[in-house]
Amino acid sequence: MKLHGFPPSPRTWAARAVAAQLGMPLELVLVDLSKGQQHAPDYRAINPTGRAPTLVDGDFVLWETTAIMQYLAGQKPNTLWPDDARVRADIVRWQSWTLAHWEKDSCVPLVFERLVKPILGAGPPDEAVIARALENFARDARILETHLASQPYLVGQALTLADFSVAGPLVYAQQAGMPLADYPKLSEWFARVSALPCWKQTAPQPAAAA
């Protein structure tokens, strides 16, 4: 299986970390976002959205990181994606919330304004966007803080895909000035997840972010 992606990107990172955790070989094909390779016609042919990552497994092509994670974890029995309807629904709940709120409203705007813009030379950070994102971050981080007060991982007592999905947007928390320290249980959980050997194996280069 091949993953077309950009190692500094948190989404590429999360998909590769899931494969590493499952012990599945996943060949990386570089799509250098800093060079605009996501818009190249041969890449657009497999991913018309012009975004990374994209998984290619023989003649099966899949984009959207959440779907990629579920596909990888569906290849063999494992505890990241247990064969139990309620546990899977619970995992999908957190993945959906991340896509709709946590990643989109809270984390990505901070990473873009404070980290990506300076790297791209795309002008000064927009302070109004940052202020709104910080409000959203407080709203969402409180939910995680309360939830993680009574359990070590997002779904039950064990690591699942939900943890990879929700932790991914925090990869650049420090560089993007996310106020994680205000949320001790969330910070402990993030330290636990990011200390996994699979995260270290696939860790992004800090030179660029996307």
Ligand SMILES: N[C@@H](CCC(=O)N[C@@H](CS)C(=O)NCC(=O)O)C(=O)O
């Ligand atoms: N919803 C998509 C988002 C993919 C996405 O936005 N990827 C970023 C990198 S983390 C990207 O390709 N950005 C380049 C661009 O939008 O031109 C997913 O979860 O896979």
